[in-house]
Amino acid sequence: MTTLRHGDRSQAVRILQxxxxxxxxxxxxxxxxxxxxEAAVRAYQLKSGLVADGIAGEKTQASLAGGDCQFLLKNEDLVQAAQILDxxxxxxxxxxxxxxxxxxFLANGKPVILFERHIMYRQLATPRHEGDNPDELKRHADQLAAANPAIVNPKSGGYAGGTAEHQRLSHARLIDDTAALESASxxxxxxxxFHWHRLGYTSVQALxxxxxxxxSQQFAAFVRFIQTDPVLHKALKGRKWAEFAKLYNGPDYQRNLYDIKLQRAYERHAECGCGQAVAA
Structure with missing residues (x-):
């Protein structure tokens, strides 16, 4: 399903209209x-409880066709986040x-994930308990990497995408449940x-x-992620998009123009006045 937005001209837009x-x-x-x-899309999104961004993506188009929105992010989640983050x-x-x-979420109802085999290696090699021997842990991680390079590996990669990521995770959980869950995004x-403790969860399983x-729960965790990083939070409050993008996306943020995309998206939402109207 093609995402439709301001400036598009197509038969798909006619169907949307x-x-x-x-x-x-x-x-x-x-x-x-x-x-x-765009105004009509925002109005429909607000009425339906969807994020009122004026973009007719898969969620909005599915809702227009009578789809279930129960587990989708809601506009009120964003309003609340703006208040929390000031x-x-x-x-x-x-x-x-x-x-x-x-x-x-994927079509089968499972959350979207990406399993990181190099994080699995790191977690297995990292002492967790008093008395853990770092050399023994690394030796064990190396043995597992030699036997299961697609699941445990000092190097990143090996991604399968979609539902296949859950298959990779399942194999990793047979090795170490906690390390495996910590190694997926x-x-x-x-x-x-592995951010479970920072985000206030009692365990990675709880996360x-x-x-x-x-x-909504995924977005709330994202908001706490920003809250618990004072530098990231300050960059967002100051609308220093390049700094925010570098902190969140990593040093390659410019390659994907994350800072430019953030700046343009902010200006579009601010100029339309929709944000202020929704917040009120």
Whole structure:
């Protein structure tokens, strides 16, 4: 399903406009995703409880077709996050738009994950308990890496994508359940499992259970991730997008233009005034 947004012109936009009209939009069906269509999308999203970003992605189009929105991120989640983080709602819209993978769950209902074999190696080689011998742990990790290089490996890679990532995780859990869960990133915002303590969970298993319950829970964890990193939080409050992108996405952020995308998304949401209207 193609994501549709302001500036698009296509037959898919015509279908979107017809579907919006079925919900009372009153649009001219011309296939042009202009200001009026974007406003109608936002209005529908608000009425349906979806994130009111004016972008007709898979979630909005599925909802228009009668799909279930129960486990999807809600606009009220973003409003609450803006209050918690003490930033404009437009900033939260921008971060959600650029940093989210779009969907927090696969078609089979399992959360989106990415299993990191090099983190699995690191976790297995890291002492956890008093009396752990680092040399023995590393030796054991090396043995596991030699026997299962797709699951335990000093080097990153080996990704399979989609549901196959859960198969990789299942194999890793047979080796060490906690290390395996800590070595996967979870949900729409790809929160690494090893952050469980920082985010206030009692265990990585508790984190996984929570983030498997819905996109709202995944977003709440993302908000806590920002909250618990004072430098990242300060960059967001100051709308220093390059610094925020570097901290969150890593040193290669410029290659994917994350800072530019964040700046443009913020300006679009701020200029339309929608954020302020929603917050009120």
């Amino acid at each position: 017809k579907n919006l009209n079925d919900h009372g939009a009153g649009l001219v069906v011309d296939g042009d995703y202009g200001d009026s269509t 930033v404009p709602l437009a900033s939260v819209y921008a971060v959600n738009e650029v940093e989210s993978k779009g969907k927090g 979870w949900g729409a915002f790809q929160i690494m499992g 996984v259970e929570d983030l498997s319950a819905g996109e």
